[in-house]
Amino acid sequence: MLFSLYMHSLFPSLILNTVNSLMKKIIYFLFACSLTIFFSCKNSTAPQNDLKNISWKEVSKLAKGSTVTMMMYLGDKRANSYMNDFVIPELQKKYGVTLKIAGGQGNIIVSTLMAEKEAGKKEGQLDVCWINGETYYQIKQIDALYGPYTNQLPNSKYINYNDPIIKYDFQQEINGYETPWSKAFFNVIIDTAKVKLPPVTTQQFENYWKTNPGRFTLSLDFMGLTLLKSWLVEIAGGIQELDGPFDAKKYDKYSTILWDFINKNKKYFWKKGETFPESNVAITQMYGTGELDFSFAFGISAVERNVTEGLFPLTSKAYILQAGCIHNTSYLGIPYNAPNKAGAMVVCDFLISPEAQVKKADIRSWGSATILDYDKLEKVYQDDFNALPKLKYGLNEAEVKNKSIKETASTYMIKVAEDFRKKVIELK
Amino acid sequence: MKKPTLIAFVAGSLLIIFAVLPLLAGLGYALLYSLGLAGTLGKGFTLENYVQLFSRNNVIGTFVYTIILSIISLSLCIFISLLITLKFQRFFSRGIMSYLVSLPLSFPAIVGAFFFFQFLSSAGLLARIFYQAGFISSITQFPNLINDKWSIGIIATQTFLSCPFFILLFVNIYRNERINEYLHLSYTLGAPKLKAAFTVAIPVMLKKALPTLLLYFIFKLGAYEIPLLLGRSTPETISVMAVRKLQRFNLADIPQGYAVAVLYAIVVALLLIVFFKINRQLHEA
Numbered sequence: 001m002l003f004s005l006y007m008h009s010l011f012p013s014l015i016l017n018t019v020n021s022l023m024k025k026i027i028y029f030l031f032a033c034s035l036t037i038f039f040s041c042k043n044s045t046a047p048q049n050d051l052k053n054i055s056w057k058e059v060s061k062l063a064k065g066s067t068v069t070m071m072m073y074l075g076d077k078r079a080n081s082y083m084n085d086f087v088i089p090e091l092q093k094k095y096g097v098t099l100k101i102a103g104g105q106g107n108i109i110v111s112t113l114m115a116e117k118e119a120g121k122k123e124g125q126l127d128v129c130w131i132n133g134e135t136y137y138q139i140k141q142i143d144a145l146y147g148p149y150t151n152q153l154p155n156s157k158y159i160n161y162n163d164p165i166i167k168y169d170f171q172q173e174i175n176g177y178e179t180p181w182s183k184a185f186f187n188v189i190i191d192t193a194k195v196k197l198p199p200v201t202t203q204q205f206e207n208y209w210k211t212n213p214g215r216f217t218l219s220l221d222f223m224g225l226t227l228l229k230s231w232l233v234e235i236a237g238g239i240q241e242l243d244g245p246f247d248a249k250k251y252d253k254y255s256t257i258l259w260d261f262i263n264k265n266k267k268y269f270w271k272k273g274e275t276f277p278e279s280n281v282a283i284t285q286m287y288g289t290g291e292l293d294f295s296f297a298f299g300i301s302a303v304e305r306n307v308t309e310g311l312f313p314l315t316s317k318a319y320i321l322q323a324g325c326i327h328n329t330s331y332l333g334i335p336y337n338a339p340n341k342a343g344a345m346v347v348c349d350f351l352i353s354p355e356a357q358v359k360k361a362d363i364r365s366w367g368s369a370t371i372l373d374y375d376k377l378e379k380v381y382q383d384d385f386n387a388l389p390k391l392k393y394g395l396n397e398a399e400v401k402n403k404s405i406k407e408t409a410s411t412y413m414i415k416v417a418e419d420f421r422k423k424v425i426e427l428k
Numbered sequence: 429m430k431k432p433t434l435i436a437f438v439a440g441s442l443l444i445i446f447a448v449l450p451l452l453a454g455l456g457y458a459l460l461y462s463l464g465l466a467g468t469l470g471k472g473f474t475l476e477n478y479v480q481l482f483s484r485n486n487v488i489g490t491f492v493y494t495i496i497l498s499i500i501s502l503s504l505c506i507f508i509s510l511l512i513t514l515k516f517q518r519f520f521s522r523g524i525m526s527y528l529v530s531l532p533l534s535f536p537a538i539v540g541a542f543f544f545f546q547f548l549s550s551a552g553l554l555a556r557i558f559y560q561a562g563f564i565s566s567i568t569q570f571p572n573l574i575n576d577k578w579s580i581g582i583i584a585t586q587t588f589l590s591c592p593f594f595i596l597l598f599v600n601i602y603r604n605e606r607i608n609e610y611l612h613l614s615y616t617l618g619a620p621k622l623k624a625a626f627t628v629a630i631p632v633m634l635k636k637a638l639p640t641l642l643l644y645f646i647f648k649l650g651a652y653e654i655p656l657l658l659g660r661s662t663p664e665t666i667s668v669m670a671v672r673k674l675q676r677f678n679l680a681d682i683p684q685g686y687a688v689a690v691l692y693a694i695v696v697a698l699l700l701i702v703f704f705k706i707n708r709q710l711h712e713a
Binding site: 107110111114117118138141142220271274275276277278286289290291414417418421422425426 | 466467468469484486550551572575576577656657660661662674675676678679
């Protein structure tokens, strides 16, 4: 925008002048450009339309007939068909809202919002985004979320906002800035035909690796880091030790033990622990082809769907580590500069409605666990949830409820990621 | 001073507006960002990001690794394509081979990387063929060619993808410089075939190709997808390191990512200076 303005003002005079003055103009222009960028970063904008003091009825009225742009991870075809075949038509039918979906997750959302903020853009391109964990932490750092707004959503009444797994996103209180959308927990997947006794403690893993070298690895993304954090929790003697804000002393104490444990054993890892796959997708594939004995997943349905689609052996089974299963909730957030906040709120409210949540939890549809509190639901919705088909290979929410643990503070993940590179991968 | 014509002027301004300016603006922004002068989290001027990069990250190792990798794959490429040109240049000047040779050129790097991953990995196509043929008793015995210590996967893929370009280049030079006639002249003067190739054909072709080789080398330094997929977690190439810093969990790493980009731009600028020097010398010679 600014660029074209500059161009319009500069161009007529350019043609008349000589090369020399052109060069001068270019230098001025460059200077002006950098100044614009420089100053625009300092000017953060206030939310342009504040809906905090108006009723839900007015919000719905504002939303009617509008278009909402949502950015979400599009790598899951079941999630995509849930959105395309169910959510989009229902939103149109019930609220007259047109939902457009754009692909992108985590760092793409953060860099989009960051770039918009740095350019001082008052009206962004996104209305809703699907975020959690480190993305929330990053977006909060740059203060790019609109809120608090969740108390205005009528369907919030079905959510227990005091449940620690919902209340804290990576130990940061959501404070009405995020609408919980799905619950997921970390689980390990094994082929019971190969792994007779699933290792749950670090000691048991060590024994397994020694007798079966080359059959285990972890990825450098979110999934691998969660495994490392689970082990850190086990070494610390339980989540209560690492609960709360980041504690450098505790981290140093327990992480030293963790890195020693891994460095001592990495020669038994895949490729002798000299390299690690970038993403869990590679691990899932190698588990599927039989190159690895362990795979990892978040959520109730990952094993179920991979087995039913024939990618995983029928003898696959999910289980939980000694530390418990790190539970985390994914959320919907509205950017501070969302052009259509009313529409975004209507979309969030629909996505947490019992109707949309039952459909989402159904293994035949998306198969992603609900964030609604069963006890707060009316009987008719409870029956709907009870009528859902049961899982054959995966673990369901009820089975893991008493083993679930909160995520640790985000800094733990940042430190674990940094140190795993420095103290394990780059160790000579 | 001669006044430029309107067309040259418009063309020149368009080039500056669409090519030079965005590049310089981007570079300037990266520089400001890496010095803490831009960005939402920037806290004013600091050299901390560069200090961090040199003290806590193996940035020099990354540059050295990237340069070595490019030199090896480029040398292999030159060797193979010179050999093919001298031996078989007739096949590539026309007919079906001239089309077939350009086929790998249409592969995007990421497709090439996936192809080689499927082909060379421990559970890949080649491993399965070896297993079926009875050369190895289990698939996991197949040597590490992907994500391996010697970067064999990366070098193989880069060589495969670039060879056709060099074959076409050398075949053209061979034809335009009438190397064939020089070779025949050498033979009639009694030079053995090998000696004629090494003292006549190869020096002429390399000298003519030198500017292109240098530019290709610079282009190779920026390789991203192939080392990302087929390389190891460490050492990494410059682009892989920069993108990792820009996109991973820690927002405080972003300025370091820009710092890597600035360092990379400096290295490329130095190489370009060398390139222009050589180019001028060639023209003067």
